[in-house]
Amino acid sequence: MKAAPDPTSRLRAMGRAFADRNYRLFFAGQGVSLVGTWMTRLATGWLVYRTGGADAAWLLGAVSFAGLAPTFFLGPLAGVLVDRWNRHTVLIVTQVLSLLQSAALAGVAFAAGPGPGTVWLVAALSVFQGIVNAFDMPARQSLLVEMIARREDLPNAIALNSTLVNGSRLIGPAAAGAVIAAAGEAWCFVIDAVSYLAVVAALVAMRLPKRDRPRTAGSIRAHLIEGMRYAFGFAPIRALLLLLALVSFAAMPYSVLLPVFAAVVLGGGPHTLGLLSAASGVGALTGALYLASRRSVLGLGRVIVIATVALGSGLVAFAQSEAVWLSAGLLVLTGAGMMVQMAAANTLIQTMVDEDKRGRVMGFFGMAFQGAAPFGSLLAGWLAGAFGVQAVVTGSGVIVIGGGLVFATQLPRLRRAARPVYARLGILPEAPDGVSAATEQAHGARA
Structure with missing residues (x-):
């Protein structure tokens, strides 16, 4: 037993x-x-x-x-x-x-x-x-x-x-x-x-270990192009960055529209807005604690799919809700989905990236995570004036769900591409056939 x-x-x-x-x-x-x-x-x-x-x-x-x-x-x-x-x-x-x-x-x-x-x-x-x-x-x-x-x-x-x-x-x-x-x-x-x-x-x-940083050869422009080719030429990192940018662009703007939901849709005031904001924060904290309790990257590909679909579904349901406590509960779900998707993508990228290109790849990570959001917020604010906040957030949720499902279809291919990297780094034990069994699952469901 x-x-x-x-x-x-x-x-x-x-x-x-x-x-x-x-x-x-x-x-x-x-x-x-x-x-x-x-x-x-x-x-x-x-x-x-x-x-x-x-x-x-x-x-x-x-x-x-x-x-x-x-x-x-x-x-x-x-x-x-x-x-x-x-x-x-x-x-x-x-x-x-x-x-x-x-x-x-x-x-x-x-x-x-x-x-x-x-x-x-x-x-x-x-x-x-x-x-x-x-x-x-x-x-x-x-x-x-x-x-x-x-x-x-x-x-x-x-x-x-x-x-x-x-x-x-x-x-x-x-x-x-x-x-x-x-x-x-x-x-x-x-x-x-x-x-x-x-x-x-x-x-x-801090007492950091001394690291021999190789002498930099080439111009800043050449290094930028090299980093771009590396990040977007390696399928697993490219897919994670694109999904993160899509989610940031489509989903993050809902927070900009929260005051309208609190006052107009739910008929509340500052206390209602505070409750909604806190609910999202509780969800994000719960998602982060869940990831902290995990022992390895095993299964993170599937986790990203589930979190992304849960985030999109939560946004669609939140947009339709007209009850304060139901809306708060749904924002716990969206906050958890957003945090798990972002942090899990960060984890996978950080464990795959070559050390000499880490800064450049994380620059693209910041561009996807924080840089896409303000453009989505501007667009969401303009569309909300024309179609209403509920329609805009519903559309955001549908886009996020679509992105998660597309990512899910790519998992077997991404798993095969990442397999040699994990085997070379020795992050996870080798399977009998010489392939990291954990990596098999780290990038998605088994074929």
Whole structure:
């Protein structure tokens, strides 16, 4: 009779990346900093809404676009430079620049008065932060590998990172609401600026192994072309990036339309909006914890298909719901689907990519994940004015489901393409025929 799984063993597996001192430092510093980041996101929106006047709704979309679009345009170039530079140094610089940006936002907020002048200053600082983030994402994702001594613990580190992001997503906005009510938006930005000191201190305290970085030959343009050919010439990475871009473009914009659902469709107010946002965050946190509990990449291809279809189905059902608690429950599903799809794709890409091209591939990852979303938000806002928010979110869900099903049809081919890479890296044990049996399943269902 098969023994029941040991819950204690599963809990230990969830935290196995903490065995590395460097990762423990990174996790602790990020835990403090991310709460401040989410406080700034909410405070920025409220400051724009408060000072934007009659154009506040349009300005909210414009400021959001200003903060995210640079990743789309600069992500690939940033990835090239991250591969040429010291990733640890790049990440320290991005954190210091983010600290200065938050301090500048605090100065703007302390002096803020009604009118467009304040909003355009906020937009300009959002563009600056977007440029910083374009470099921060590939540097952060690439450095993660250097923090983890055992490559098989990398999926756990990525999942724990996602858990941290979504845990802070629940704490930060609530804290920001209390601070804004008590003292105003400026103090949220001050707290965020101070919080960056924690992650800078953690990065400085790390003792990373010395890695011989080969001398860079060739121009930036040549390296960009090489990275593009590698990322989009290798079928498994190309398929994961395209699916991620589709989901980001079609599904993420629903969050921009949440205020309309809360007020118009569900007949609620700020508390309803808070409930919907929290429900999505709870789902994302649950999905991240599920991934952290997994011991390997075994079966992640199937997991991506299930998560993508669940996300699309949740969006379609949410668009039709007119009951608050049903809508909140469906957003738990969509939040979990979004997080699992994104983090699982990240895990598979990180375990397959060649080390000397990691920064460039993660630049394309940032372009797909963060860069596609603002364009989808702009389109969704325009279509919502013409056809209504329910029709737009329904269409988004159908597109996501279609993308997931197309990806499912490609899994056998992607599995065959990835098989030699996993066998060469020795990430998973070899099957009797010399092929990694786990890799067989890591990219989809058995044929």
